[in-house]
Amino acid sequence: MTFTLRHLPFAICVLMSPLAAQTAESPPVITRPGLSLRDALTASLRDNPALRVNETVIEQRSGFLDQTAGAFDWNTFATVAATENRTPLAPVIPGSTPTAHSHGLTYTAGVSRLLRNGVVLRPNAAVSVDDQVSPVSSAAGRSSVNFEILVPLLRGLGRDSTGAVEAAARGDVKVAKLLYQHALSTQAFNTAVSYWSSRAADDAYLVQRDVERSAARLVESTKVLVDSRIFPPAYLLQAEANLREKRTVRINAELESRSARFTLGQQLGLAPEQIAETPAPNDGFPPVTEAGALTSDAMRTPMIRRALVARADYVASQESLVPLNLLARQAQIDLKPRLDLTVSAGYRGLSNDDNATDPLRERMTGGNGLVGLSLDWPFNNSYQRGLLRERRANIAQVEAQTIQLSQLIAGQVLLALEQVRLRADAVRSAQDTVDLSKRALAAQYEQLKTGDGTILDVISLENISSGARIRYINAHASYATALAQLRFTLGLIFKETGIAGASLSLEDLTTQPAL
Template sequence: MPIVPKVFMLVIGLGLSIHPIYLILSRRLLMGLISKYKHWVVVVGIASVFSVLQWSDQALAQDTGKLRTAVDETRQHELPSMLQLSLKESIMLALENNLDVKVDKLNKDVRLTDIVFELAKFDPTIEANVNHQQRAFPLNSTIDPITFQETEETPLSQVSGQNFGVELQKRLQTGTDIEVEIENERTDLLFFNQSPGGRLDPEYRSNVNFSIAQPLLRNFGIDINKTFINVAKNNMAIEEHIFEGELMELVEDVTSTYWDLVLSIELLKVEQESLRAAQSLLEHNRAQVKAGVLPSIEILVAEADVASREEDVLVMAQDIEDDEDELRRLLNLPNMPLIEKLTVIPVDLPRLTTDQISLQDAIETAFRKRPDIKERKRDLTNRGLEVNHAKNQLLPDLSLEGGMGLFGLGGDFKDDFAGLRNNDSFHYQAGLVLSVPLGNRSAKSTYNKRRIEAETALLTLKNLELDITVEVKKALREINTDLKRIKVAQLSTKLAQRKAMEEEQRYKAGLSTSHDVLMFQRDLAEAQGREIEAIIDFNKALVYAQHVLGTILEDADITMA
């Protein structure tokens, strides 16, 4: 390649990829070089563009990496890596943030709208109308209705009018229908484009009417007409009982998960202590083998046991993370997404005692306080209301109806309403209206359906009472059993500790083997684990009993809003 093209490529390449050096060259020289070496310009330009793009991608990648690092550092700075929680704090956080609780609150609001919907059936209704009409039609006569003389033209009648009316309707909770109507009408009448004599023109007519209808058999009485309002109110109460039950279940879930986490942490401590004991024995065996006191097989036995206990530690560490995630799911901590690592440290200690309660008192408490039995009783009340309403619909429809009205007439609006005040023109009426559906199969089938539903609700309540009795007995048995388990497990742990210590002394004296020492160490770890499990099971049995008796919210100092 000639020298000039090489120099030219270098200049152009530097100019495009690093800095516009070519601007310092004279314009004539630059244009001449470009004209002479066109193909080199193209090649160098393409190469320079690729160079610039590559440099830009590298810079962008570096900036993106820095940005991600900054975001990660910020998130790590904002989110705590450790969170200490008491049981009370855990319950309060769950009640505040749990999504199931928020859904149940919305369901309560839906039931409130049902009450408003039923009350709205007794809202007054107002209706207004305004209209204009005009008619022109020939009369079937050749006699002029004004002059009473025969005419060659066909008489033409023209009528125009305006009407305005207001009507107010209202149904009372006694079943009474009330209606008030006010109407005003203006009429203009022309014959042959002339106003007829002997009458008002224009003519104003007004009337005020009041009517009332009271059912005497079907739909009679406040209780019947408020049936579905009371049903809606009971449904609202049922939804509150359901909400209370959901809160109780959430509190039990949070409490049980909290104690599960405590159990996993304590079991991890036991496994770690067991691992340290096995490692200590391994180091001792290595020293003894090196000194020629023990055979090399003792090292292999100890190493195998250390590996097994390391596996146990890993499994327990996983259980802790699982329990942490479950607790965090229930709490739904704000600004702490589950995807982030967070160590939850429970600070409360489990209980070891409880107050005694008799079986009869426990069952009576459960029947009185459990929300599910309150819910079933409310539902049974609803079924009774619907049966009474359906039974009322079997009756004939007999209504007492009455009404009265006043009329006014004048040549203008003022005279028209003056006639209303004089009470000279009026009307009234009163009577009975009877309607009897032949067969009445629709009402009969509805009544039978409601009666069966009421019987079903009663049986459901009785069955729930049996279930509650069984659950209460089971809960009290679990508490008593776990208390006994704790005492037995504590004794077992003490004996296992003594056995392990004595076996270690025998081993040091050359009267035992590594296998025997490791076996007794495992027995001790298992005894300690059973003791911890018994204590945690006892605390979980306590919260289960509180749930079964319906006192769990009260015991946690939680009041229904």
């Protein structure tokens, strides 16, 4: 068949119709089995090693709490001592070396406990038995049974001083659990961002792959027309240059797709040898919904207040002031002199033999008592004054950091609200651009069939169409990320706001939060 100018419209229509159909199609969808967002979040929160750091912090602070609580445990003590003594005496007969020979047994047993108010309890029993063998044989046993109490008088009975470290440690455990909850939210948000980035990179790669294939078909079609002398040779050069450019863009898109997939694998907490096999995201981008009421000016202040109540990091910053105030109170109390009252009451016994237990049951007296005061007063107390100064500075620092965090959260909430609104508009605008570029490309093919257009016009509109499709994919991914970021900034990634991470359940990160 010989081509003539009157065959030009028909030839172009037949040879380039696959190109037009391919270029005008909707953004491709990955159909192979992959990973849902819900499964990705579950795997990330279960396996990511970054969360184990926060778990170990909870364990460390819980261990320190156990240490401080151990100071208030009951303690049992006991001592046993046997003695053997030989003492030379003055000689009664010249030349003799008389000695006093004695042996004894002493034992003590009791329990003690430091109460959280600083009072020390110490019930105990002590027995001493001595046997004088020579020169005069005698034996005597003595016993005492006492209940001792030590009471601090000048430090609020010691409650704010003795129990402060344990109370502060308990507050630190609570703060650690809150920070762990925030780490869970952060990890969930980062995983969602990586998930949508990987999905967008995959879709963009498929678009560029299809564009490259279309460019290859354009080269083949143009070559046929050039060989038939319908198109000049310059058209073939233009088509081949366009193919080389599209191939370069496709290679870059493929690299970005692989990079995003590997980043997702890291977020999932996969083992190093498994990252290369990270499954592809297969959830579609969330549909765009109206956010007028959510993003209205009247909702800005309520949303900020909502975030300050729900954000675990802000609550943790506030709660961290509790142990700091306890320790500062302790340092202030300990500036006072230490004045302790000691009270002891008990019984005493006596026996005339060397039996180790007779003193506890023979000739027991009535009650004996002791009351005493002890004073410990460092004049300058420089260490305690410096400690108080340091702890007050720590409080001031955390208070300032809490204010800064509230301002940061407010800015994040305002930005997240604007992002949801504007990203939704960007998706709608990008969709309109895709539709218009399809219509323009179709019209250009009609002009080409009638001989009024050129291949350069087709290539130009094809670039516009593919660029519009890529921008639509990126805009939709940004909208999905904006939804997740809004929930993160509001502290609403999890349904429950408790501090026990195991009880938290994920919210839907692809929908707007309820008002």
